[in-house]
Amino acid sequence: MSQQRPLPSQLPNIPDRPSLDGLEAKWDQIWSNQGVYTFRHGTPRDQVYSIDTPPPTVSGSLHVGHVFSYTHTDIVARFWRMRGKQVFYPMGWDDNGLPTERRVQNYYAVRCDPSLPYDPTFVPPQEGGEGKPSDAAHQLPVSRRNFVELCERLTAQDEKQFEALWRHLGLSVDWGQTYQTIDANARATSQLAFLRNLRRGEAYQRLAPTLWDVTFRTAVAQAELEDRIRPGAYHRVGFERLDGYGPVFIETTRPELLPACVALVAHPDDTRYQELFGQLVRVPLFGLEVPVVSHRLAEPDKGSGIAMVCTFGDVTDVIWWRELNLPARAILGWDGRILPEPPAGLDSAAGQAAYGELAGLTAFSARQRVVQLLRQSGDLVGDPQPIEHPVKFFERGDKPLEIIPTRQWYLSNGGVDQALRQQLMRRGNELNWFPDFMRVRYQNWVEGLNSDWLISRQRFFGVPLPVWYQLDQSGQPDYDHPVLPDESDLPVDPATDTPHGYQPEQRGLPGGFMADPDVMDTWATSSLTPQIACGWRNDPALFASTFPMDLRPQAQDIIRTWLFSTVVRAHLEQATLPFYNAAISGFILDPNRKKMSKSKGNVVTPMNLLEEFGSDAVRYWAAAARLGTDAAFDTGQMKVGRRLAIKILNASKFVLSFLDGSVDGSVDRSVDGSADASVASTWLDVTNPVDLAMLAELRSVISRATDALAAYDHTRALEVTETFFWTFCDDYIELVKARAHGEAGPAGAASARQAMALALTTLLRLFAPFQPFATAEVWSWWHGSEESVHRQAWPTPEDLPATGDPAILAAAGAVLGVLRRAKSEAKVSMRTELASASVGVPTALTGPATAAKADIMAAGRTLELTLTASDNDIIELTAVEFAQT
RNA sequence: GGGCCUAUAGCUCAGUUGGUUAGAGCACCACGUUUACACCGUGGGGGUCGGGGGUUCGAGUCCCUCUGGGCCCACCA
Numbered sequence: 015m016s017q018q019r020p021l022p023s024q025l026p027n028i029p030d031r032p033s034l035d036g037l038e039a040k041w042d043q044i045w046s047n048q049g050v051y052t053f054r055h056g057t058p059r060d061q062v063y064s065i066d067t068p069p070p071t072v073s074g075s076l077h078v079g080h081v082f083s084y085t086h087t088d089i090v091a092r093f094w095r096m097r098g099k100q101v102f103y104p105m106g107w108d109d110n111g112l113p114t115e116r117r118v119q120n121y122y123a124v125r126c127d128p129s130l131p132y133d134p135t136f137v138p139p140q141e142g143g144e145g146k147p148s149d150a151a152h153q154l155p156v157s158r159r160n161f162v163e164l165c166e167r168l169t170a171q172d173e174k175q176f177e178a179l180w181r182h183l184g185l186s187v188d189w190g191q192t193y194q195t196i197d198a199n200a201r202a203t204s205q206l207a208f209l210r211n212l213r214r215g216e217a218y219q220r221l222a223p224t225l226w227d228v229t230f231r232t233a234v235a236q237a238e239l240e241d242r243i244r245p246g247a248y249h250r251v252g253f254e255r256l257d258g259y260g261p262v263f264i265e266t267t268r269p270e271l272l273p274a275c276v277a278l279v280a281h282p283d284d285t286r287y288q289e290l291f292g293q294l295v296r297v298p299l300f301g302l303e304v305p306v307v308s309h310r311l312a313e314p315d316k317g318s319g320i321a322m323v324c325t326f327g328d329v330t331d332v333i334w335w336r337e338l339n340l341p342a343r344a345i346l347g348w349d350g351r352i353l354p355e356p357p358a359g360l361d362s363a364a365g366q367a368a369y370g371e372l373a374g375l376t377a378f379s380a381r382q383r384v385v386q387l388l389r390q391s392g393d394l395v396g397d398p399q400p401i402e403h404p405v406k407f408f409e410r411g412d413k414p415l416e417i418i419p420t421r422q423w424y425l426s427n428g429g430v431d432q433a434l435r436q437q438l439m440r441r442g443n444e445l446n447w448f449p450d451f452m453r454v455r456y457q458n459w460v461e462g463l464n465s466d467w468l469i470s471r472q473r474f475f476g477v478p479l480p481v482w483y484q485l486d487q488s489g490q491p492d493y494d495h496p497v498l499p500d501e502s503d504l505p506v507d508p509a510t511d512t513p514h515g516y517q518p519e520q521r522g523l524p525g526g527f528m529a530d531p532d533v534m535d536t537w538a539t540s541s542l543t544p545q546i547a548c549g550w551r552n553d554p555a556l557f558a559s560t561f562p563m564d565l566r567p568q569a570q571d572i573i574r575t576w577l578f579s580t581v582v583r584a585h586l587e588q589a590t591l592p593f594y595n596a597a598i599s600g601f602i603l604d605p606n607r608k609k610m611s612k613s614k615g616n617v618v619t620p621m622n623l624l625e626e627f628g629s630d631a632v633r634y635w636a637a638a639a640r641l642g643t644d645a646a647f648d649t650g651q652m653k654v655g656r657r658l659a660i661k662i663l664n665a666s667k668f669v670l671s672f673l674d675g676s677v678d679g680s681v682d683r684s685v686d687g688s689a690d691a692s693v694a695s696t697w698l699d700v701t702n703p704v705d706l707a708m709l710a711e712l713r714s715v716i717s718r719a720t721d722a723l724a725a726y727d728h729t730r731a732l733e734v735t736e737t738f739f740w741t742f743c744d745d746y747i748e749l750v751k752a753r754a755h756g757e758a759g760p761a762g763a764a765s766a767r768q769a770m771a772l773a774l775t776t777l778l779r780l781f782a783p784f785q786p787f788a789t790a791e792v793w794s795w796w797h798g799s800e801e802s803v804h805r806q807a808w809p810t811p812e813d814l815p816a817t818g819d820p821a822i823l824a825a826a827g828a829v830l831g832v833l834r835r836a837k838s839e840a841k842v843s844m845r846t847e848l849a850s851a852s853v854g855v856p857t858a859l860t861g862p863a864t865a866a867k868a869d870i871m872a873a874g875r876t877l878e879l880t881l882t883a884s885d886n887d888i889i890e891l892t893a894v895e896f897a898q899t
Numbered sequence: 900g901g902g903c904c905u906a907u908a909g910c911u912c913a914g915u916u917g918g919u920u921a922g923a924g925c926a927c928c929a930c931g932u933u934u935a936c937a938c939c940g941u942g943g944g945g946g947u948c949g950g951g952g953g954u955u956c957g958a959g960u961c962c963c964u965c966u967g968g969g970c971c972c973a974c975c976a
Contacts (some may be wrong), residue, residue: 033938328974330974601970638924644906644969646910653938732919
């Protein structure tokens with residue numbers, strides 16, 4: 015609410031030499047104590063701006079890319095807060111998943127064994143092991159619950175460090191709103207959502223070929239794949255025809271899968287193989303008889319045009335196997351090694367002997383062995399032909415994925431159900447994308463889905479699937495009728511908790527029960543960050559006032575994972591988008607234009623950066639880069655940002671030095687109130703055309719900056735504000751300095767002082783989202799530290815008078831520039847007086863320039879100034895006379 | 900194989916529906932101890948807008964094409 019408050023007759027808080035040093039710690043403390051960023055519960059939805067902050071992975075370190083993108087989000091948060099919204103700006107910590115699991119194993123020298131009981135008195139054998147991974151033999155097995163406790167303990171330390179960095183950077187997060195993706199509420203939320211999915215038939219179990227990482231020994235989802243170019247070789251291998259004609263030659267990159275061969279396949283129109291379709295051929299070495307079949311996916315111009323189908327060499331094999339109803343003859347185990355026993359059907363003595371040569375070998379070694387055997391038998395034609403080809407990898411893995419039949423949980427995501435796919439496509443179109451072209455990434459991904467979302471993982475640290483199975487009298491689980499917990503019991507750990515209707519002693523016994531051994535994909539929890547942060551499960555009032563959220567800020571590389579999966583969950587559970595706007599930040603490139611990342615070893619430690627340049631400076635660098643655009647790591651920009659912050663301090667100090675009880679520079683509108691109708695009273699003193707011109711220009715700056723920020727274009731807002739600010743400092747202040755000192759009388763002084771004050775209060779608020787520390791510091795000189803600039807109302811054009819002609823300031827600046835150039839070319843001080851000067855001014859600018867003539871003469875130390883209309887369209891000096899010294 | 904982004908001064912980038920002589924900052928050069936600021940100020944030099952073609956009175960901007968860089972997707976025998 016507006017209150018007319020007497021201005022202090024002096025402003026004692028202004029230091030003689032303003033400095034940025036120490037502002038981060040000072041203001042973080044004050045903001046924290048005053049709760050400047052605290053979200054007010056119970057605020058109606060339309061007065062809330064809610065942000066689905068990306069929870070950083072805590073088992074790593076923050077790098078400069080985080081500083082970059084989180085700054086973008088903070089600018090948005092600060093803008094909307096000043097626009098009067100209650101900003102819901104939580105911070106999550108992603109401590110769920112493989113990175114934490116590995117780190118805890120090494121740090122405490124333990125490993126998770128879900129079959130073990132919980133030990134409440136457990137003490138880890140070691141604390142602080144970093145560096146080399148300790149091998150499994152030296153890791154003490156512990157229960158899942160003990161393991162999770164260790165994860166929580168370790169990540170709590172990381173989270174403190176992360177929070178310290180974010181505070182130093184000036185993120186206006188409400189630190190009372192934090193969550194962890196492995197905390198009890200996140201686990202319960204994740205399990206609850208799963209149970210609801212299960213109840214509606216969206217989650218289901220299948221025994222099916224699964225993309226499998228042999229290092230982590232877990233299934234992985236389509237979204238976690240990446241192609242890598244790897245060397246390989248075509249091996250030309252002959253299959254004996256049973257009709258007595260010569261052999262059929264195929265080319266394969268995976269000869270070790272010959273014992274898993276179930277058919278040969280060629281295109282139905284391929285004339286070369288027409289007579290073979292329906293016939294049997296014999297697999298070399300292994301003696302299996304397999305049919306020759308046809309399928310449209312076989313490409314006549316690839317290799318010999320006829321391929322062997324194995325169970326399973328790649329995803330095409332899976333398609334052929336499924337669509338052609340071929341038998342399964344899997345030979346790879348979970349560890350990626352050839353299974354000890356030959357598959358069904360491999361009956362011949364020679365075949366079994368050959369298989370025995372491979373059993374137990376890795377795929378790589380088996381391949382070499384098979385090549386030797388094929389050479390000996392004469393079935394390999396020529397030498398293998400080296401090629402480079404894309405191979406599917408788990409994005410975190412370093413061995414090629416295999417495809418292994420396993421029992422897994424899936425969540426419907428449009429990969430199978432075409433109607434759902436169309437709905438999700440529409441959700442992507444409903445969403446506002448910044449920049450808009452990122453929408454295409456989403457569309458590409460949804461269009462390319464080829465299976466439902468595989469959400470089960472054969473890992474230990476994660477949210478357990480909340481499922482048990484009853485065991486029949488022979489001890490076999492009944493997968494078709496899972497035993498589920500009550501929603502009120504969540505979170506549960508089926509490995510230690512007992513389902514209703516059973517006794518703990520019945521675990522694992524015939525007639526008893528067993529736990530589903532798996533945990534959920536980390537994205538199965540991360541995809542619920544809006545539901546977790548907004549209290550879907552346990553705080554309906556908060557949920558109502560914050561969901562769907564306003565903004566999802568995130569990186570471009572996880573559109574297919576985090577963004578898409580979040581859309582899926584909200585669509586299935588709430589039948590809405592989870593958020594209305596998505597702001598996609600780019601990557602940070604090092605000076606060689608390579609993506610900066612930890613693995614590339616070219617990362618700068620963020621805290622060092624913040625300490626060296628100052629947080630406002632680093633924020634400036636980040637703010638100067640547009641959403642969706644990769645940005646260069648550029649300390650030059652940080653220096654510029656630092657210069658700007660210092661300039662804000664110094665210019666403000668100068669302006670404030672003129673303020674006393676006669677000048678009301680405050681536009682008294684707190685962020686929680688409405689515009690003060692009496693604001694215009696402060697305009698009455700502003701009478702000089704130069705002052706009015708400056709304020710008119712600033713009105714336009716307010717409009718442009720506001721429009722830009724409302725459209726998530728923070729770079730534009732910063733640019734217009736900054737450009738104006740430097741003109742304000744370099745031209746306007748210089749023009750009116752003498753008048754403000756009273757050299758042109760009290761009315762002129764009052765006008766200049768009032769105009770400067772209005773400009774300053776406006777500029778500080780326009781800069782506040784970008785330079786929170788410098789602006790807070792200056793605001794406190796003026797209004798005391800009890801009142802934060804960060805809760806002031808965002809400026810509106812109506813705050814300032816509109817009667818001025820901006821051309822006056824522009825013309826005055828240009829004429830002043832001509833006088834300065836004359837002095838610069840004469841190599842004299844800017845203080846040097848000019849006895850007289852004549853300046854030719856384009857006709858259209860003579861009026862505006864003349865309106866500022868007195869200020870130009872004072873700023874240019876020119877005793878006699880003649881402004882003449884010129885046909886020329888540039889401003890030029892026509893005569894000058896230096897004063898005698 | 901399909902698609903997206905990008906190419907403007909030595910560097911980092913603006914350039915909003917096509918419209919005077921393409922801008923800023925950094926860097927560079929010159930000058931200046933100006934009581935807001937030496938973590939400074941003032942002024943200056945510097946660009947055939949990636950190449951080629953086209954539309955237009957007029958193209959950095961629109962179209963075609965080629966090339967370089969970054970990225971996404973794809974069934975990888």
